[in-house]
Every structure is written in structure tokens, then in C-alpha cells.
Amino acid sequence: MKWGNEAIAGYAQYFHLAAWLIPSAKSIAVLALSSVDGDPVAGVCYVGNQSLENLRGFVLAPLVVYLFTGSLFLLAGFISLFRIRSVIKQGGTKTDKLEKLMIRIGIFTVLYTVPATIVIACYIYEQHNREAWERAQSCSCPGDPQRPKPDYAVFMLKYFMCLVVGITSGVWIWSGKTLESWRRFTARCCRARKPVGASVCGEA
Template structure:
């Protein structure tokens, strides 16, 4: 998910702020550092807080299997934040590209139609990729929200009501 934020951010730099490939490439090490450090810090925070728990049926260890506070804090919150931040950069980049496309079409001249067509093809490709990322990411978040909402009910429905 952090790579989605970095990708949409670099695309925003290129499309929205008109950075060149060389300028973006000069920050590649910083982007890689962020992509490794942020998840590492999150992982360390999970381990220090003891938020990893096991599913009693499958035996799979994960954050928030049994404690929904951990699921909300360490899984849902970062996923939602990354999706929203990445989508914001993506939206800002698309707004900039639509403005650029309109300027190209208004200017006219030799090759303006070809330039606008190339820009539209780029926008379509980026749009398709974005949909192919955001739809599954949104579904994953929706599944976690569903689990968060009904987890306690599921556990209570499986408990034995033994008469005393």
C-alpha cells in the first residue's frame, strides 16, 4: 500500500507539478527508503505492543484476529490512510492533466490533436491501473470493516450456554 502512495505521488509530481524524469529519479532512493522504513516502523510497533494474535481454529497468526482494536489501529487505519492519500495524489494529477489537455486543444496548431491523443491514452492507462489497484484495495478494506463490525457477534454465537 505504501508503494501505491509513492507511485501516485511521483505521478502527481510529473503530471501536476511538471517534474521531469531526472528530477523524480533523483529522489528514488528517498522513495525506497520511505517504502521500507514506514512498514518497518509499523511492524516494530505491532511487535512491541504485542498485537499479533492467533486464530484459534486455523492457527494463523495475524494482527487483529481476536482483538478488533488492534485490527482497527494497525491494519484498517494504515490501509485507509494509504488509499486516501494515494487517491488524493492521483486525483490532483488527473485534474492537472485535464487542464493540460484542454490547453493543448485550445492552442491548436500543428500536432495539437496528436499530442492531445497521446495525453488521453496516457490518462486512460493510468486510470485503468488505478481502478485495478483501488477496487481490490477497497474490497479488502470493506472485508476488514465487515469483520470488525460482526466479529463479536460471531464469537458470541459460537459460545456454549451451559446451564449452571
């Protein structure tokens, strides 16, 4: 497989189509089936908080598919990068930049895959035990010591990891070039404001 800019750019329209079409189809299906409900712990609206079918169909299954598909792409990318690295080394050229890129991809893989896997595990724990929790709550014997109860820490871990996945995704754009781009942008904005004041002072 070729992973150069030109090769990937040829499939850019398909990537954009998938990135927009799949979430749009899911959102339309969720709204059409009235699957949005309230989270009894966090108090926010989400999908699958009251219905196990919605949790499995709209949350758990897509997360597993996305994680599996993303892992396949990352694995294919790593294999391709290792092949390119070996070819470059055989040619006697330095591979410092390529190795830095591989390290960045590896860090991103760990920082994204681990939280995403933990979120999936928390959802599996929830969908596996929710019926027992609901039956225990409706039982008329509150003093039963064997009554199953949800682990509050698991829910807090789920919320935390959901946020961490988004934060760690920013690692990919955290680089010297990004900081330099923002520095140039802010400097350009400041320069655009200065001539107005300078011209006023000059006229005075």
C-alpha cells in the same frame, strides 16, 4: 503542481524514505507488541485476527489512510494531466501518447481502488460483528436460530481481493516495453551461453 520526471526526481529520496520507513515502523511495532496471531479460517499468521484493537490500529486504519492518500495523489495527477492535455491541444500538437497514458492510469485506478475498497469493507464488517460472533459461540444455547454467524463468503471475498490488489498492480508494468525488455534479457542470456558450446566445438 509539476509532475515531470525532473520535478519528481527531486523528491525521490523522500518517496524512498516514506516507502521504507512507514512499513518498517509498522513491522517493528507489530512485533514489539506481539500482535501477530493466527487466522482461524485461512490458517495463516496475520495481524488482528484475535484482537479488535490490533485489527483497527494496524490493519484497518492504515488501509483507509493509504487508500485516501493514494486517491488524492491520483486525483491531483489526473487534474495535472488534463491541464497538460489542454495546453498541448491549444498548441496544435497530437496528444495520442498522453491520452494512452491517461487511459492506463484510469484502468490502474479502477483495478486498484475497487479491490482495496472491498477489502476495507470486509474488515469493517468483521470488526463490527466479531464481538457478537464470539458471544454467540460462547453461549450455552446452540439451538438459537437468531444467533449471529459470520458470512463465510465475505471472508473468501476478502482473501481474494487481497490477492487481486497485488495482481492488478502489475497492470502498470504490463506494456510492450516491458515485454521487449524481457525479450532482450532472455536473448542476452541465451547468447551468453552459446559461445561456450561453440568454442568447445571449434577446438574439437
